[in-house]
Amino acid sequence: MGVAERREREREQRRARIIDAAERVFFRLGPLASTMDDVAVEAELSKGTLYLYFKNKDDLYLAIACRGLSRFVERAKAVGDTDSGYEQLRRVLEAQHRSALAHPEHLKTMLAWMASGFTASPDAPGYDEYLALVTTLMGRLVAIVERGTRDGSMRADLDPVQVVMHCWGGSMGLWMLVLNRDAIAARMPVPCDFDALVPSYAEMILRAVAPRPDKEAP
Amino acid sequence: MGVAERREREREQRRARIIDAAERVFFRLGPLASTMDDVAVEAELSKGTLYLYFKNKDDLYLAIACRGLSRFVERAKAVGDTDSGYEQLRRVLEAQHRSALAHPEHLKTMLAWMASGFTASPDAPGYDEYLALVTTLMGRLVAIVERGTRDGSMRADLDPVQVVMHCWGGSMGLWMLVLNRDAIAARMPVPCDFDALVPSYAEMILRAVAPRPDKEAP
Amino acid sequence: MGVAERREREREQRRARIIDAAERVFFRLGPLASTMDDVAVEAELSKGTLYLYFKNKDDLYLAIACRGLSRFVERAKAVGDTDSGYEQLRRVLEAQHRSALAHPEHLKTMLAWMASGFTASPDAPGYDEYLALVTTLMGRLVAIVERGTRDGSMRADLDPVQVVMHCWGGSMGLWMLVLNRDAIAARMPVPCDFDALVPSYAEMILRAVAPRPDKEAP
Amino acid sequence: MGVAERREREREQRRARIIDAAERVFFRLGPLASTMDDVAVEAELSKGTLYLYFKNKDDLYLAIACRGLSRFVERAKAVGDTDSGYEQLRRVLEAQHRSALAHPEHLKTMLAWMASGFTASPDAPGYDEYLALVTTLMGRLVAIVERGTRDGSMRADLDPVQVVMHCWGGSMGLWMLVLNRDAIAARMPVPCDFDALVPSYAEMILRAVAPRPDKEAP
DNA sequence: AATGAATGAGAGTTCATTCAT
């Protein structure tokens, strides 16, 4: 049985190395301009081999999305469960901002994928993994907000799901602007501090979910 | 002189009809999967004719973006300049939401374009028009927030440009979620009211820019 | 009848102006890269109008060839008929060299046409004119050599037609090299004086057709 | 190691077969009218496969030119180095004439290429090979004439490079006429023996480079 | 398991030519 296990392990390693290569290529050229040939060359593998590990280009795309997402999820988990809901949300937002700053290309790739319509077909091998990640992340975030509404660190009348979507979707939209800062700056009539954009967005969110001040200090 | 005028008018009409057709195709297939052949068939024109009116596919893309944007701009202008800054912002957000609801396909196309990196080259014929629209819109929005900070209807410590970007970018991001509601809903562990997403986002923004209640009622 | 004549004259002028424009375009871009659109713009005429004066692009090509050829013919005629055959040949070669130096683009265009296989169809409107020119030129040159063989200024055993073809074809070939001097120079292991090429060729021809020296000076 | 070698050999064979097919097509239709589709059909290969072996149409063109040129070079080398310069030149000219007679289509293709301006870009894969061939050929011919001027079998005052260019360029020009014999014959006022054209040209060249008879027989 | 040659449909774009006005 050692042989089968070693094989499986080797297979996983090889798969991971292909994703590594694909990430480098996708980040360099964008997912659209990247070809399977580019990925094969970068992975020092033949093109045919790629198809032994990934059903098609979209499946490879999905695997990259999973990676990015799992980084987010890990950060969200690392925040822990001891603080107040408000504090946890603050730290999650901060953690994600740091994560995005560290891997902006990941974000770019994911955005391109989202904006082009989430083409992953449910029968792609990586689909289940991806689904599990989203579910985990969303569940975690919703739980944080729910806790906040209960422990009094957030307004009680918030709809947790809506708040999570505001955090998630809004951040995505702002990152879309930040990642295209050059193109946008050229079109803005007034200067904009792009580096401050996401932090100030988090600030605004937090201010909006905070309980009314007059209720804070009776 | 009537002839030249009529020609010019007919040319504009034909151009508009091509954009109509392109919109339908782009919305049906997505801008990436759409081909110039598809557009030609939809417009009941030969492919060569397309190139009489648009330099290339990107230029056609840009024309669609311009159209969507100009709808936004018109709505923003229609809000008028008589109310308080806060009230104007509220109405602009509301107007844009209605606009987006009426033409979601536009938004989808624009998002795909933004996420793939704003490829418009400055020498495309429609570029200047596009630029002017963005500048107008951004200028208008910034002016509204500036007014709000001065007339006391918004917090005085707001950075108007940041607020505008939060409105703009955040809405985009949320619309990205709404437009992919089916794909996302399948991945959400808890149900989400997608129709409420953008309105509740506007509400949150407005709440965040409003002056502190304890300063409102001294 | 004055009206018809004026019309005919105007038609000729318009035709000539189109050829002017076509020459400029062909010389600038080469006959292959030149489009009927380019010619129409250069002629400040609509594309459709071009087809009122020329059956198709080849016919326009032919008209340009005629122009170049008629210049040659005029130079050949201007040499006169008073000198010895040898002297006339010398002066014709010299005249053609000067003509080619003055209008190298013409030569280039004609060469491209010849090398791509003389595509003129006999039913093109300008075909007869072109044919007449070639006939005239060849007849003139052959007559010169024939005279030379009879008046003792050339070797008596020459075949006049062969000599004319050597002059004509050989010059063409050498001009082909001269016109591509840059490309060729880059490929030559030894330097070459391209300016001397055609004159030295004429010299060689003349030396070869000259009577044996021992017969010159008895 | 046998596998890699076999692959390489097969690759060369396939490449050669594509050039075969391209030659047939180019000769039938002319290089301009020939399309990559035509070549693919003739080679019984898919269009995509062509691009695995040749970067683009020009590269395929270049490969054909190389082939024709290498035949010339081989003939020039086969002449050997034992005779007088004059005799070597005579035999080279003769050899090239036979070569051209055997493969006129090659000549036609090369002429079309030359006349359209030597478009080969230096980064085409076959460019170096082509360059080496031209350099070899030119060097060989110049060496022959130099030898002739030194060994007394040619006039001492000849410029070897000029003579070589006369041979090369002049022959090209005459072949251009021969290859278009039908079109030209229809335009000639007097009959012309096209088959004799190149041999009689070689004769003329040889006569012109030969030393003066009165110096030969003192 | 790995290869890489082969595929072939289809992309965007061009341009000589036509024809209704």
Added chain:
DNA sequence: TATGAATGAACTCTCATTCAT
């Protein structure tokens, strides 16, 4: 006569995918 919008076939080149070895 002159126009120029419209055509549509043809072009070169790309690339995700397959399959014999």
